Amino acid sequence: MRRMDAADRYYVEVPGYDYWKRQIKCQYACPVHTDARGYIRAIAEGDYERAYLIARGPNPLASICGRVCGAPCEVACRRGSVDDPVAIRALKGFATEKFGPEAGQSNSKGFLDYLKRRWPRRDCESSEELDSLFGLIQKAARQVRERNKDGERVAIIGGGPGGLACAHDLALMGIRSVIFEMEPAPAGLLYTGVPEYRLPREVIRSEVAVIEAMGVEIRCGVEIGKDISFEALRKEFAAVVIAVGAKHSRRLQIPGADGAGVIGGVEFLRDVALGRPNPLGQRVVVIGGGNVAFDVGRTVIRQTEFDVSRTAARQPSVREVHLCCLESRDEMPADDIEIKEAAQEGVARHNRVGPVEIYRDSSGNVSSVIFERVVSVFDEDGRFSPKFDSSDTFELPADTVLVAIGQAADLNFIDPDRDGIDLTERKQIKHDELTNETTAPGVFLAGDIQTGPKLMIDAIASGKQTARGIYQYLRGSYPGPSAIEFHVPVADYAREKGYEKIRRINPPIVDASKRVQSWSTPVEIGYGDAIAVCEASRCLDCGVNTIFDSDKCIMCGGCVDVCPESCLKLVPIGELVAVTGQDHLLDDLMGVRYGNKIDFEENTAMIKDETLCIRCGLCAERCPTNTITMERFRYQEGWQ
Numbered sequence: 001m002r003r004m005d006a007a008d009r010y011y012v013e014v015p016g017y018d019y020w021k022r023q024i025k026c027q028y029a030c031p032v033h034t035d036a037r038g039y040i041r042a043i044a045e046g047d048y049e050r051a052y053l054i055a056r057g058p059n060p061l062a063s064i065c066g067r068v069c070g071a072p073c074e075v076a077c078r079r080g081s082v083d084d085p086v087a088i089r090a091l092k093g094f095a096t097e098k099f100g101p102e103a104g105q106s107n108s109k110g111f112l113d114y115l116k117r118r119w120p121r122r123d124c125e126s127s128e129e130l131d132s133l134f135g136l137i138q139k140a141a142r143q144v145r146e147r148n149k150d151g152e153r154v155a156i157i158g159g160g161p162g163g164l165a166c167a168h169d170l171a172l173m174g175i176r177s178v179i180f181e182m183e184p185a186p187a188g189l190l191y192t193g194v195p196e197y198r199l200p201r202e203v204i205r206s207e208v209a210v211i212e213a214m215g216v217e218i219r220c221g222v223e224i225g226k227d228i229s230f231e232a233l234r235k236e237f238a239a240v241v242i243a244v245g246a247k248h249s250r251r252l253q254i255p256g257a258d259g260a261g262v263i264g265g266v267e268f269l270r271d272v273a274l275g276r277p278n279p280l281g282q283r284v285v286v287i288g289g290g291n292v293a294f295d296v297g298r299t300v301i302r303q304t305e306f307d308v309s310r311t312a313a314r315q316p317s318v319r320e321v322h323l324c325c326l327e328s329r330d331e332m333p334a335d336d337i338e339i340k341e342a343a344q345e346g347v348a349r350h351n352r353v354g355p356v357e358i359y360r361d362s363s364g365n366v367s368s369v370i371f372e373r374v375v376s377v378f379d380e381d382g383r384f385s386p387k388f389d390s391s392d393t394f395e396l397p398a399d400t401v402l403v404a405i406g407q408a409a410d411l412n413f414i415d416p417d418r419d420g421i422d423l424t425e426r427k428q429i430k431h432d433e434l435t436n437e438t439t440a441p442g443v444f445l446a447g448d449i450q451t452g453p454k455l456m457i458d459a460i461a462s463g464k465q466t467a468r469g470i471y472q473y474l475r476g477s478y479p480g481p482s483a484i485e486f487h488v489p490v491a492d493y494a495r496e497k498g499y500e501k502i503r504r505i506n507p508p509i510v511d512a513s514k515r516v517q518s519w520s521t522p523v524e525i526g527y528g529d530a531i532a533v534c535e536a537s538r539c540l541d542c543g544v545n546t547i548f549d550s551d552k553c554i555m556c557g558g559c560v561d562v563c564p565e566s567c568l569k570l571v572p573i574g575e576l577v578a579v580t581g582q583d584h585l586l587d588d589l590m591g592v593r594y595g596n597k598i599d600f601e602e603n604t605a606m607i608k609d610e611t612l613c614i615r616c617g618l619c620a621e622r623c624p625t626n627t628i629t630m631e632r633f634r635y636q637e638g639w640q
Helices: 017-023 025-029 036-044 048-056 062-068 072-076 088-099 111-118 133-147 161-172 201-213 230-236 265-273 291-308 336-345 456-475 529-536 558-562 583-590 618-622
Strands: 002-004 009-012 153-157 176-181 217-220 239-242 262-264 283-287 320-324 348-350 353-360 366-378 384-397 400-403 443-445 483-489 544-548 568-572 576-578 604-608 628-637
Touching (some): 017 025, 025 036, 025 072, 036 048, 036 088, 036 529, 048 062, 048 088, 062 088, 072 088, 088 529, 153 161, 161 201, 239 456, 262 265, 265 400, 291 336, 291 400, 353 384, 443 456, 558 568, 618 628
Parallel strands (some): 009 576, 153 239, 239 443, 283 320, 320 348
Antiparallel strands (some): 002 009, 366 384, 568 604
């Protein structure tokens, strides 16, 4: 509810499925609807295996997400309105380190036997655990390998998160797929674009091994349009998925940007990941303000070790790394932790500056970059529209410029006219919003090529959605989206002592002086058991709700008095106004439609401000007539 100023009344919403769903902000914000609250509370209770199963249920790349997810769940976390959000992403990483595939045998041969030993079939607490996740994996693998040897196959172009998620869910549905990846290793930009200090390669290999164990074939080093044509794929396979990702850096359109010494940030990260880093000058300038720009800058810092190995050739090592971006510190799209850790490692940051020209010496080598000050980045409507002060410029010496101002996909292997693929006015591929099928029958999109460059978890959600679209195309029925909801009374509800006062505990990290000595040294160490349990106990458990039985209420007001956050109020019914579209529901609730005579001044309603409630349960404990019960709401959406 919220107060209505002018008429001194209250806007109220009558609870229903959508209302309860929106209370679990973390799950609602997650593109694949992972029950973050569920696995965090399982960690708080010390049940790490259940935590992993909940995290892994809807997310085939849960272990990877535990290290590098952009965590929209954490941004939405209700605890953030109290002090700081729960460290959701790091807690997922904690659970996967305990029970994810990286915790044991990581090769695909015999991996299912390992899973069977580690996670035997058992009774699960609720339908959200899908009885046994790995029982489903084993069943799917048998279906693919034994029952569908001669069935239809799907070709997936691109082995990034979108392609892997699509292949995973197709396997669960008994459909074979082959992933074509142009790089020598699977996982797309997760492997070639995310530095190893953020995402250990063993985690990638372990996660991919599970998907391969389900019967998914991955062919690396195959470039569509060069090694095999797009037309040939369409003839050989029952359906084709374009999931190439945005793997190319956007170019800088200023004088001097073409030529040696100016390198795309994504290309630079790719070369480092594949073991062939570029020689750099002593003074490196990185242009861009997002996470990729910081990945580039922090990787350059670590390149010093590579440069030292070249001293026999008398090549100087990197001494300075400057990151320059249009945005102010508060406007930067990069994560706060990236900005903070980069500063610790020695990346110098310059905000509110835009490049004008790259100067080159008489030999054509980069010598400096000219910048002008930025007056504003966004217009009055919040749209990107930078304005500059051309009278205020400065020159930054540089030997190498790395550009990370955005990414684009390479779709040269398709011909829209030849392939029957229609484009929008913005030259994007048209597709059905439900199935992700293009105008070419049997050709689908997944990942960044469907959503535009977004978070990894968005690409995963896109791949899962595409798998359902392919199932409809091949089998004639669409498996979802469906919704399952249930409410369960919580017996003896209680919270950890002082949970509302515990401050956020960020995962420990390696000292900057040590972590920059290697490309592969992880920055984040991760939680120990005690700290993980403590951090998890901060979760407000927003799936638990206070449910009132009006027939029992004696209007004593004890719940209102005891509430530490003042989120409960007793008000005359006449002061209530329904939110838009709920007038009839409020009428029904008050009996108006049934001819009941209600004195709107004498009769009272209990209203609750959900934004304030910390789920302490004191109202239920205080109630003398058991009018209030604490009930847990859970939901699952889509085919998982």
